[in-house]
Amino acid sequence: MKKLFLLALGGLAFAAPVNAACPPITVADMKGVAAGAYPQQYELSEFEAAANCKMSFSTNPDISMLNSKIKGNPDLPPLSNRIPQEPLVVVPYDTIGKHGGTLDVLSNATEAGTSDFLSVRHVNFVRFSDDLQTIVPNIAKGWKWNDDFTALTFYLRKGHKWSDGAPFTSADVKFYHDNLMLDANIFEKPKDYITVGGETMTVETPDETTVVFKLPSPKPGLLAHFATSYAQGFQPLHFLGKFHPDVNPDADKYAQSFGFENGYDAIKAYYGNSDWTDTPSPLLSRPEIAGKLPQPVLPTLESHIYIADTTEGRHLVANPYFHQIDPTGQQLPYISEQDEVYKNDNEVRLLAIVNGDVDYKAQSLQLASAPALLDGQQGGNYTVDLRPEITLGVFSFNVTHEDPAKRAVFNDVRFREAMSIAINRQELNEVGFFGQGTPQQYVGFSPKPEFISDKWLNYKTDFDAAAANALLDQVGMKDTDGDGFRELPNGEKLVIAMSFSTQGIAGQTVELVAQYWADVGIQSVVKEVTPDEFRSAQSANKLDVMMWRKSQPLAIVLGNNELWVPPFENYFGVRTGMLWAEWVDSNGAKGVEPPAYVKQLIADVNKFQSADQSSAEFRELGERLVKNMVENLLFIGTVNAPAPMIHHNSLKNFTSFKTHSYEYYRTYPYRATQWWLDE
Numbered sequence: 001m002k003k004l005f006l007l008a009l010g011g012l013a014f015a016a017p018v019n020a021a022c023p024p025i026t027v028a029d030m031k032g033v034a035a036g037a038y039p040q041q042y043e044l045s046e047f048e049a050a051a052n053c054k055m056s057f058s059t060n061p062d063i064s065m066l067n068s069k070i071k072g073n074p075d076l077p078p079l080s081n082r083i084p085q086e087p088l089v090v091v092p093y094d095t096i097g098k099h100g101g102t103l104d105v106l107s108n109a110t111e112a113g114t115s116d117f118l119s120v121r122h123v124n125f126v127r128f129s130d131d132l133q134t135i136v137p138n139i140a141k142g143w144k145w146n147d148d149f150t151a152l153t154f155y156l157r158k159g160h161k162w163s164d165g166a167p168f169t170s171a172d173v174k175f176y177h178d179n180l181m182l183d184a185n186i187f188e189k190p191k192d193y194i195t196v197g198g199e200t201m202t203v204e205t206p207d208e209t210t211v212v213f214k215l216p217s218p219k220p221g222l223l224a225h226f227a228t229s230y231a232q233g234f235q236p237l238h239f240l241g242k243f244h245p246d247v248n249p250d251a252d253k254y255a256q257s258f259g260f261e262n263g264y265d266a267i268k269a270y271y272g273n274s275d276w277t278d279t280p281s282p283l284l285s286r287p288e289i290a291g292k293l294p295q296p297v298l299p300t301l302e303s304h305i306y307i308a309d310t311t312e313g314r315h316l317v318a319n320p321y322f323h324q325i326d327p328t329g330q331q332l333p334y335i336s337e338q339d340e341v342y343k344n345d346n347e348v349r350l351l352a353i354v355n356g357d358v359d360y361k362a363q364s365l366q367l368a369s370a371p372a373l374l375d376g377q378q379g380g381n382y383t384v385d386l387r388p389e390i391t392l393g394v395f396s397f398n399v400t401h402e403d404p405a406k407r408a409v410f411n412d413v414r415f416r417e418a419m420s421i422a423i424n425r426q427e428l429n430e431v432g433f434f435g436q437g438t439p440q441q442y443v444g445f446s447p448k449p450e451f452i453s454d455k456w457l458n459y460k461t462d463f464d465a466a467a468a469n470a471l472l473d474q475v476g477m478k479d480t481d482g483d484g485f486r487e488l489p490n491g492e493k494l495v496i497a498m499s500f501s502t503q504g505i506a507g508q509t510v511e512l513v514a515q516y517w518a519d520v521g522i523q524s525v526v527k528e529v530t531p532d533e534f535r536s537a538q539s540a541n542k543l544d545v546m547m548w549r550k551s552q553p554l555a556i557v558l559g560n561n562e563l564w565v566p567p568f569e570n571y572f573g574v575r576t577g578m579l580w581a582e583w584v585d586s587n588g589a590k591g592v593e594p595p596a597y598v599k600q601l602i603a604d605v606n607k608f609q610s611a612d613q614s615s616a617e618f619r620e621l622g623e624r625l626v627k628n629m630v631e632n633l634l635f636i637g638t639v640n641a642p643a644p645m646i647h648h649n650s651l652k653n654f655t656s657f658k659t660h661s662y663e664y665y666r667t668y669p670y671r672a673t674q675w676w677l678d679e
Helices: 044-051 063-068 115-121 170-181 222-228 237-243 251-256 263-271 346-354 367-380 404-410 413-421 425-433 454-458 465-475 507-519 531-539 578-585 596-610 616-631
Strands: 004-009 012-017 041-043 088-090 102-107 126-128 135-137 142-145 151-155 202-207 210-214 304-309 313-318 337-342 382-387 392-397 495-500 523-528 545-550 643-648
Touching (some): 041 135, 044 088, 063 313, 102 346, 126 222, 135 222, 237 251, 237 263, 251 263, 346 367, 367 382, 413 465, 507 523
Antiparallel strands (some): 041 088, 126 135, 151 210, 202 210, 304 313, 382 643
16 A cells, blocks of 8 residues: 655645656546636646645756757756746646647737737736636636735745746736836836726735735726736846846946947847837847847747747747646647747738648638638648637727818818718628628627626617718818819818728728718728728828727726726727827826817726725726727727638647637637647
């Protein structure tokens, strides 16, 4: 009879045989092992108790070779000294995987269409499980709220390390918050997700593994922010801190020794000033000094780390210090390397998929491409999956246009109403979406919370060309030269430039909407541009009408107010009212003062985030937010429709996603670290 020993978990004792091998459980076959506190994962001691085993660890057999490709990394210590004392045990969907292989993916450009790939290696304190309802640990071992949601405490993993082997502690979280997010030399103003009603949070670190976010007022949605956002709540103090003058008095001198102008120049080269994690590394942005740098890429907690960064793509290798293991003790990720290639042309991307050259792709694939993808799946050895979209394509007229005559018309709600009811959404659904979608108005939330009236989904969505023409007449827009198109009220020619990117909206949708508007006398010119061109012009207030997919689940709105405050999203989404945003950001010193309903949106969303979610106030604020957004038609909705995603048949442990969505950060709920390649 085997000798027994005791394992402790939360003060409880469990009996287990010494050195008993841990069972190779999967979600498909749990082999009688009870589920843990959170779905599809365990803390190590929790798993050993549930499975009555003692874990033995093993690593990727090529990990030393992979580590040698990471410039600046020292030789590797044993695996037991690389993973935390309490690693996260991830239960694969179908099979225990094998190490090796290269994941081949496509993006559009350096900072365009990349969130698909970013999400595959992404980590944060927590994440949503694949039910999109349950928040579960990841970087953090656990968390707790105080009674009134004004203090969120995270418990980190003892012994967790960055990809270069340096300790990851609570000091890295405080550095991220105090020295990066709150430093005006890096971010002009604090991001919404580190503020509550415009007031900033504070971060306390009682010890190396405890972090407390102190909030000026309740914000229960902060946890969902960390579960969904690309913005990671930590950065390597041991590395970036050397360049920060508040941390290192010799930061400028240190930075200049490598060829940077000063410390802040170095921080921006490594980290950027947007906290978007595909910021080009010094390998790409500073090639003239990259060879001098001891580490040309920022250390990470993600599953993989850059070793090459060019205008053609990026290449990554597995992080040898990654904190996850499978039930048999194999360190994750299974996949050794990742290769990202940029192809900005939609047809070229489709050809690469059909040729079988892509292991996974969802972002930028539109329903219009589904027939070609379906036709090619047998020859390309991949599977197509149509998944629901949370978002829908919207059109937004530039209400702070630099041309005063256009600005006046675009600000007239009668014009926006006319443009909405001029769209034949039923026909658009049949022609552009094969009848698979649902015509609806943009309401800000998706899915619509039950406490919001259904009527808003259909507001000004019924096709009525006669009523649209009557409204345009009221606005004072007439066809004075007999060419079939209306002029502006001052008699000037109006030709609306409709620049779009297929990453954000299907070209067929734009072309059909342009025709519907032409039918009521509004002339336009449709032009496809790159995502970067679209975003740059939008930021510069140069577009006539903006178009992209848009909406957010309630859980995300509770942690991030950007869809309700000018310019109504971040750089990567669809925005309007750029000069309103300038007025808000400058406290009225610059820009254009927004109308009263916009000020009401700002006030209401801040109260909404802090309100008791079971209260009448919460429901009333939500209803008023939607009423103000929808009745003013800042964003005109079209059709909510599914979109395709593909995965190569050699990619194992791939599951059917609940949504084809960026809002939950694409693959992040579906645990891409347990993907493996059966080649």
